[in-house]
Amino acid sequence: MSAQTEFRASKKTKIKDVDAGKKPLSSGDKEKDKQQTLALASEIGLQQEMLYAGQHHKLLVVLQGTDTSGKDGTVKGVFNSINPQGISIVGFKAPSTIEKAHDYLWRIHQQVPIAGEITVFNRSHYEDVLVTRVHNWIDSGECERRYAHICDFERMLAETGTTIIKFLLHISKDEQARRLQERINDPEKNWKFDPQDLEERQSWDAYQELFASAIQATDADHAPWYVIPADSKTHRNLAIASVVLETLQALKLKPPPANPALAGLKIV
């Protein structure tokens, strides 16, 4: 089974029922899995060179997940063998005053990939239907309207040449406790600990419900959601690298054709 099929969300996916610890792609040997991920990452790098050469396709990768779910680690583990020239990593933090004065898709639209490039959103417009709804900054009617905006926006991007893949990094509540505790116990990691994370943790169940409803509302063949069991960092990277590579391979990228005008030309 392809990784795409393995992890693709369905309209019925209940996030809280997905086992965050499962490792369907694992060889059973952690070292081997790491080597396999390195090989995939390197192959993604080769595919990206052709994407860049062709100056035609655009790939948008969306990473979502609770705090500590491993979005930064994914960026580092999966997209680190790509020529940095052809990839753009965009982290969306709390919106600035100017950003807030615009519609919520304004800052997102500015960062979508250009032809020949891969862009990774570390958090995204989905924060505007997750965080906002959990905190009751928007009501359910506004949330539904936003799902519709997002569907429209993503369809427009797809129809104008952007390949979109969306990952939910799914960890268990216990695993989040372990990861937060690590940041507390190691003084050199204290700077990574944001007290806000504890507050968000209070809303764990609400987030799981919202992930499910956001996926149901916005999953589409042109903008598929993949739910990645992410308690194991090694397997998470393996899984995401596999889906990314399969997605690129499906584009059937090739180096641009030779230029006949150059045949036999000698530089002096």
Next chain:
Amino acid sequence: MSAQTEFRASKKTKIKDVDAGKKPLSSGDKEKDKQQTLALASEIGLQQEMLYAGQHHKLLVVLQGTDTSGKDGTVKGVFNSINPQGISIVGFKAPSTIEKAHDYLWRIHQQVPIAGEITVFNRSHYEDVLVTRVHNWIDSGECERRYAHICDFERMLAETGTTIIKFLLHISKDEQARRLQERINDPEKNWKFDPQDLEERQSWDAYQELFASAIQATDADHAPWYVIPADSKTHRNLAIASVVLETLQALKLKPPPANPALAGLKIV
């Protein structure tokens, strides 16, 4: 001798007299030099994590050089072990209509690094005193005024917390011929060949003169130029990685202090 001292341009540097083939940092063994560069790149990655953690310093790296001088290769070889989250690679191409309607520093200013980040300019505002002057789109008076603007701009960046280092990748005219010829001879590399490069090659000497005058006009201790012999790709990466690492080490970065409020905290 430090790499910074080895390659630092002086007011008297005549680019055309610098031997593009020299390899002062080489061990004499290419494989060893590559391993050494990997080790430096990995150390740069660790430094960058502290830069990111501190959210204070900003590093701006400017790469300039003729076509085929290895700017893309430098990005790939020196900055590829950094968490992509903390580095931004900006390639400046021919300005768009909107960019042209602004002053030439407008699009540059938008891309300078934020606190905690490294930004690499692959080409930069120096194109606006090099290409423009070679083609006589600006006269010598305008060129002098722009040197002054650039000095002012870079001093402002430095005084507001940006560490700036500028590299001229210096290759010989023969080496450029070899590299262009490679792109012609290999059909799969034809897409990398831009006929414009041949036209620019006609102005080789003019570019060498202008590099020298731009360096003379804009070299400063807060925005130093390094002239990197770049006929050898391996040694070029070794040299640039060495200067970048020395620059970061001089910032004496440390992980932020432990947070006493977290001592003994248990996540439930």
